[in-house]
Amino acid sequence: MSSEPRTLPADTDPPQPSPALSELAEQDRQQTLDRLLEESRQIRGTSLWSDAWRRLKRRRTAMISMIGLIILVLLAVLTPLLPLQSPIDKDLKHRRLLPPELTAVTMGSREGLDFADQSLVAELKRFDAEIAELRQQRDATAAPAERQRINEMIAGRTRVEHPFNQLWNQLGTVSWTMCQMRVAMFGDYAIPSLFGTDKLGRDLLSRVFWGARVSLIVGVVATLVSLVIGVSYGAIAGYVGGWVDAVMMRIVDILYSIPFIFVVIFLITFLGEDSVKAWLQARGIEQITIFYLVIGAIYWLTMSRVVRGQVLSLRHEQFIEAARTIGASPLRIVFRHLVPNVLGVVIVYLTLTIPAVMLFEAFLSFLGLGVAPPDVSWGQLLNDGVEALSSVKLFWWVVVFPGAALAATLFALNFLGDGVRDALDPKMKNRD
């Protein structure tokens, strides 16, 4: 609080000697009141959040970590725009396990790709011209069956032959547009293989960038899943109380004592079965989605316990009573009144869950149980790297660069998590 304590004008026993005087006093009081109101309008209270933000800003490590993470996220989002080499195009003839180098590469120059002029831009032009020709043909024909056939041909050729689909793996609409912009901006130029190449001749720098996207998405999505489950479960158990609470928390206790990582691996074993895969695919569920859900579904236990504890201490507060009195439904009380009040703790656990989840993803991918090729993730890159390690020559770059990317990210997330925890902890308020 920035302002000093102020006493209100004494209005407990107003002096009333004469009508005139009392009128004067009334006026005086009015003025004081106005002044006070005016002053109180000037005062800016510090909310919990701005206070925490101020304290977080003072932690240099946390701020550096945060800036680093923001840059990382931006780079990961903008990866298709950057002039990186193809993350999936293999060159077994000339580029296997090259050490880091500084010579720029022309996109589409690999002979095996068979691009016009050995250039991506020229090939794109050629391909577009061909498709345009087909379109003209289609527009020229009147028979609907023929048109249908040509349309299918165009779609099929785009799927298989389009240069983008040869150089990148299943680009979404946004990434596709970004790739087009990239070609428009940079042409055939691609950044040299600063991180070297892997054992199949793919550029490691671009693989690290594309891997960042998967790793970050897993971290965020799985954490959100755990957030939704943990907060609802904990809040409901805490608010309802009684035997419901007892049963719900017993379930959490039991789940706690199961070695979850092993169960998840077992579950992934099951999900990897061909018939199960086919069943899922038939319903349009991608394996990676299940992967997010499974990881998220095991990290909610601590969150639910913490939220429950907070809700237990809040549920007898007056504002909850007030909400109940005016007839708010239990669901509304839980999600409208209780959950916002436990947000501080939730955010702290969130920042600590993200690195844990990312680590777990890397761990599973490293074991070959996580993200499956042609998708790339950091854990999988490390797995490739360690496999290349056991050979005679020292291919240090295949391990060091993905490892450093993962370690630095986890490092920053941990630092930021610690910083946020301290910043939101009222006990730490006047420590520094």
Add this chain to the structure above:
Amino acid sequence: MRNLAGYLIRRTGWMLLTLWIVYTVSFILMRSVPGNPFSSERTVPAAIERQLRARYNLDAPPIRQYIDYAVGIVTRGDLGWSLRLEDYSVNQVLAEGFPVSASLAIFGLVFAIGLGIPAGVISAVYRGSFADLSMMAAAVLGIAVPNFVLASLAILLFVFGLGWFPAAGWGTFNQIVLPALCLGAPVAAYIARLTRAGMLEVLTREHVRTARAKGLSDQAVILKHVLPGAMLPVVSYLGPATAGVLTGSLVLEKIFALPGMGSHFINAALQRDYTLAMGMVLTYTVILFVMNSIVDISYAVIDPRVKLQ
């Protein structure tokens, strides 16, 4: 300590319940895979497939299999036959892998405690010194760097760079050092941080001031009056630490090609060897439960205020 027996009985009850849930869920998953474990292999004559199914008890109705399997586990401790390793029962695989994993885990934990506690004590006693700062930075690094990254770097440095240790294999002491170090490193880092925080808290207590006032040496104060109190959080961390070490051994056994339970488990998962994977999950559950119980009991022994429940 009076309630120790009651505690053990209750814990065992919970463990059995947990095991039953794990068993049931795994069994349902296992059986809900369409077809049977042999249908995806090269086609075998119908008669042989019938024999195979009979041997693995797959021809019985599911509920019968569920009961038979459970009865086998409870009465004979028999976890059934591995579906992929030829002529191996799950028990045999466990018996072969367990000593390897156990010694790796014990070495890792011993290393973690032996390194973490002294580091924590030193950095708390010389708070703010260079030693403190550098050790705590190392601890943050140890927590943030995943142990498989650490292991790969260690291989680069100590095996290919300096040539101090062999890259893989099992049997000699030299072969166990590197994996145990990598396994213990994150745990050591946590223990160092916990010890330091605990020490700093206990150092400000009244009884420490009294001990100082009556003229005890620094060493006696720290070892006798501060350290025991500071150990409480470390002891309670040993349960999660065991879990961490078991998890870590999955990757380290893979990297260093050790024939432990972890690598068998991963292979079982990769090759869809359901019986083996299920047996492993059950075994890991028991190990964790036992370790957590031991930690709880020792916690109650150290701190009389704690009641077992």
